[in-house]
Amino acid sequence: MAEPTPVHLFHMSERQRQFKSVGFFLKMAVLLLFVLVPFLFPSFKTVDLTMQIVMFAALVASFDILLGYTGILSFGHGMFFGIGAYCVAFLIGKYGAPTYGNLILGFLLAGAVSAILALLISFLTLRVKAIFFAMITLAIAELAIVLATKLSTLTGGEDGISLFTPGIFSPAFNLGPFMGIDINGRVVTYYFILFSCLALFLLMLRFTKSPLGRVLQAIRDNVQRAEALGYNTFFYQSVSITFGCVVAGLVGALYAIWVRYVNPESSPSVMTIMLDVLLMVIIGGMGTLYGGIIGAAFLKVTQTYLPDLQHLAKDLFPQAEFLHNVMERWLLLFGVLFILVVIFFPKGVIGSVREYAARRKARGLNKMA
């Protein structure tokens, strides 16, 4: 083996330093928190909130692959989420018995259908301007909702489908108490989903750091340049979109086994999911993947405790009826927040932090020079 080059040495030292950095500790702390929640805060509301944050973090990260890393805005992400959920719902709810086999099949189906649909959409519409791609995905998503509702014999229509989770995931399962809580189906499901999402997240990180991921960022920054360098941008974009959509489908499948009920129009519907994901990715930071965690946490916590905020507002300002009206329309507040973040903090929380850190580092280096 040849002597390690200076570049090699640099990478190796980077990797070692990485495990001692502040960022690493933060990430481990967050992970530890998620792992301990069922024990520390066993109330249903808190566990459900945490689960939602975890799943949406993964979903938003998958959306960020498209938006932040490939530079493509798609309004169809909610649809893939829904498709994944329905795939599992078909196999262990409507058309199949609740077995582990069917569960696995459900996940595989979710991934496969998402992949095929994503490839199809990419092939048909990547040749147009970004804005039309966005519109087309929106059109297709709306079409999907209509189909899901209209083809009710197939999909259960507006009544939706109930899922019956098998074996250790089912609500009936109970191992007995351990460290203060009952190890029941719900807890098992929680950890299954948590580690699945973690695995998906790590997969996405690996994807962005891979050579493929780097080509994508080059394409995102300057399409003509990438093409001039000989890269088939269409191919790379398709791969990236498909990857992101498959992950979205898988998260949808996970969501289905957590709530155990799917329905085209209920909350969260395909469209409100899309809205939430957009807000989360903008607040958390595009092109950062980790931004999804921050964005998901912020939005979900706010949504859960919003009724309390509204009551607080009413108590503090009992006369201001207009304020009450405005507070009722929390979507309005989020819309304004969204616009403000896009204008003033386009990089989101993580992005701004990273930029700040980079600038400090540069200043430090400058001082040394």
Place this chain on the structure above:
Amino acid sequence: MSDAILTVRGVHTFIGRHHILQGISFEARPDAVTVLLGRNGAGKSTTLKTTIGLLPSSKGSIVYQGEAIQDRKPYEIARRGIGFVPEHMGIFAGLTVEENMRVAMLAEDADTRRRLERTLDMFADLRKFWRARAGNLSGGQKQMLAIARAIVNRTSLLLIDEPSKGLAPIIVDALITAINQIKERSVVILVEQNFYMASSVGDYFFILDDGRVVHKGDMPTLIEDEALQSRYLGISKGA
């Protein structure tokens, strides 16, 4: 020197991350044609675009008739009497020749009408194809239209970017005649790679390389100096 109509000092322009103009300085004297020469990518077009304000400069000053214009918007600069003929001619293909001229004419007064007539006298083809779609004109006619648009207002300074590109020699000769007529009324800054054209109309020259001026002087000197021509313009003897 102090009566230069346009003075550019130490101008830097970035396009994206590329540092195209790296401290460019030159001036345009009144009653003369100043030619900017140089290889491809030297920054000649970028210089004109920065002057007219279509590209922002990050450093340096551009002073026109005593006023600093480097931070002004393109339409403000144009209204001060600077005409611009871009590299791709910039004619509006879907509009007629008449409509192109109407967009160009900033006022509808007698002076402008007079100038229009004079311009159409100079470029007879435009009068002939007045109602034709501009996109259907020949290359040479499009170039004439582009120049006509830029001089129909009270233009004191005309910026022209490679007018002879892709045109037949006989058209180039017609352009030379036109520019020689125009220079009686306006100061002209011409960017050219065609040395024949540049030397036929130019009075002073500045050679650009890598976003800077590397040589300057008066045209007759350059015409004599073949070594200089081949070094900076890639022109070899007998070309």
Place this chain on the structure above:
Amino acid sequence: MAESVFRRFSQQLTLMGVVVLFVLPLIGIPPTTYLTLTIAGLAMGMLLFLVASGVSIIFGLMDVLNFAHGALFAWGAYVGFTVFNLLMPWVEADSLTLNLAVFLAAMAAAMIAVALLGILLERVIVRRVYGNHLFQILITFGATIVLVELIRVFWGPNDEVMRVPVTFRGNWDILDIIVYRYRVICIIIGLVVYGVLQLILKKTKLGTIVRAGVEDRDMVQAMGHNIYLLFTGVFAAGAALAAVGGLTMSLFSLQVYPDMGGTYLLFAFIVVIIGGLGSVTGSLVGALIVGLTYNYVAYLVPWAAAGVNILIMITILLIRPTGLFPAGE
């Protein structure tokens, strides 16, 4: 290759396509129904044209995709609704003069209010994201949410009934064909707007400058025109067009509801893709195609109506991505 063949014969092919579109349905639809559907299709097309033309010109000139157009559409309808409520006696009066008066008053109020809204939107929000398509979509999307929620705040979240002026109601019975009066009115409004737009664009200096700007924005600026003022003006005009569309639509569907802009915006974008960016004529042709197709298909195979239009859009994207009448050709 398909594209170059298409380009050379594009006019003839389009004509052929439109003729086929008109004639084909006769195979499956009885003639009287066919005429009713055709009129319905033309009326719907005109409504789409009103929204699409604004989007098309705004995009053509400013390179801005205005997602908030749907919300402006809804605002137009609601402002008109308020005017109708204030002047309800005129609406309910059986007098063409009074009906026309309240209708025109509502139209004027809607256009002015929404144009102002458009100016606000353009100067405060859109201006910051020129040149960045991604952020334009995001920010106008956010603006849509805010605008629609504001409708809910000011007018309440429920559907409201829109009362049609008395003389606009009902139908004529011509040769056994039922012709709804209001649909004909829609068609008239659409044609009038088209005519006015063409007049402004082709015969006035301002219109010529706008057309030039659609082709080459920078050049227009370098020729001395304040492009920013032009942008604001065009944006406001597009918004006013959306308002006209919204008000007209509300009388067509007899209701206003906060999300009414959403579906129509989608169709409007399909129209713009089919018709070509920056072209008013393109928007008209595209809109008529979409309107007619939707109605014919809705009669024959109800659930496929929206899907067929998406198919047309995708087809156009594959063989002629710039649309049927792109500006500058």
